[in-house]
Amino acid sequence: xxWPAVIIGSLGAYLLKLSGYVxxxxxxxxxxxxxxxxxxxxxxxxxxxxxxxxxxxxxLQVDARIAGLAAAIVALFLRAPFLVVVIVAAITAAVLRAxxxxx
Amino acid sequence: MSFGAIAGASGxxxxxxxxxxxxxxxxxxxxxxxxxxxxxxxxxxxxxTALLLGARNSLYALSLRPFLASSASTPWWQLLxxxxxxxxxxxxxxxxxxxxxxQARHAFWATGIAIFVLWNLGTLIGALGAAALEDPRTLGLxxxxxxxxxxxxxxxLRDRSTIALALVSAAVAMALVPFLQPGLPVLSAALVALVxxxxxxxxxx
Numbered sequence: 001x002x003w004p005a006v007i008i009g010s011l012g013a014y015l016l017k018l019s020g021y022v023x024x025x026x027x028x029x030x031x032x033x034x035x036x037x038x039x040x041x042x043x044x045x046x047x048x049x050x051x052x053x054x055x056x057x058x059x060l061q062v063d064a065r066i067a068g069l070a071a072a073i074v075a076l077f078l079r080a081p082f083l084v085v086v087i088v089a090a091i092t093a094a095v096l097r098a099x100x101x102x103x
Numbered sequence: 104m105s106f107g108a109i110a111g112a113s114g115x116x117x118x119x120x121x122x123x124x125x126x127x128x129x130x131x132x133x134x135x136x137x138x139x140x141x142x143x144x145x146x147x148x149x150x151x152t153a154l155l156l157g158a159r160n161s162l163y164a165l166s167l168r169p170f171l172a173s174s175a176s177t178p179w180w181q182l183l184x185x186x187x188x189x190x191x192x193x194x195x196x197x198x199x200x201x202x203x204x205x206q207a208r209h210a211f212w213a214t215g216i217a218i219f220v221l222w223n224l225g226t227l228i229g230a231l232g233a234a235a236l237e238d239p240r241t242l243g244l245x246x247x248x249x250x251x252x253x254x255x256x257x258x259x260l261r262d263r264s265t266i267a268l269a270l271v272s273a274a275v276a277m278a279l280v281p282f283l284q285p286g287l288p289v290l291s292a293a294l295v296a297l298v299x300x301x302x303x304x305x306x307x308x
Contacts, residue, residue, distance in 0.1 A: 017160045055280045
């Protein structure tokens with residue numbers, strides 16, 4: 001089921017980009033649509049952060065990922081670039097696991 | 104690089120990972136797709152989440168229209184290429200220049216193409232690296248996933264209402280984890296966004 005998701009997802013994402021150039025402007029110009037497309041990434045990304053940190057499948061689970069997230073937030077406050085934030089989180093979790101302090 | 108590694112850790116092979124960076128080419132949607140698939144979510148839910156995140160590119164294209172040559176007078180193949188590199192970065196660079204100016208067009212194409220090449224190279228390196236690992240957890244790659252999402256979220260938390268929306272969405276999704284199939288709790292955040300939009304609409308004149 002991975003390939004269908006990759007292909008349909010890519011096609012859909014492309015058509016969304018193209019639609020902004022070819023659809024008559026007034027169709028996309030509603031205030032409501034504008035607000036919604038600004039809010040959707042915030043809501044979905046926040047949900048992804050929570051679910052990917054605190055769950056495994058359908059279970060809530062607390063493990064080294066929380067420490068990784070905390071380290072990522074510190075890095076963001078320090079204005080670290082994207083790649084640094086991700087690496088800091090991974091190293092934090094990896095060190096905690098290697099030392100047996102967290103699972 | 105981080106996308107390639109995270110996609111690999113989520114169970115995608117190198118080809119699938121690379122196909123996403125070439126074809127989907129919009130960071131947040133790609134991370135969401137592999138995140139939902141990696142957590143055991145269905146393909147449909149994964150695609151839906153990715154497309155809801157990618158909907159903003161459509162509005163980027165709309166706001167780019169006055170900056171680039173008009174769609175009607177542009178050769179079709181150029182329009183098709185232009186669409187593919189319509190992302191956060193190329194839009195941000197282009198709209199810094201006057202509408203319809205050569206600099207705006209130049210900034211759009213230069214940024215879009217440069218990021219396309221770098222993003223795909225990085226993906227390949229990350230994916231090959233992840234494929235060489237036995238257990239991605241020992242390197243903390245599962246912790247890199249939420250870190251990537253919060254780094255994408257961070258610059259969007261501009262005021263109190265967006266921070267509130269983020270916190271409520273996170274809480275709702277987490278509360279639903281034990282009751283729904285993987286992937287659906289994240290998608291439920293779209294409903295939270297719908298409610299938030301209505302609330303903001305009532306407040307705005």
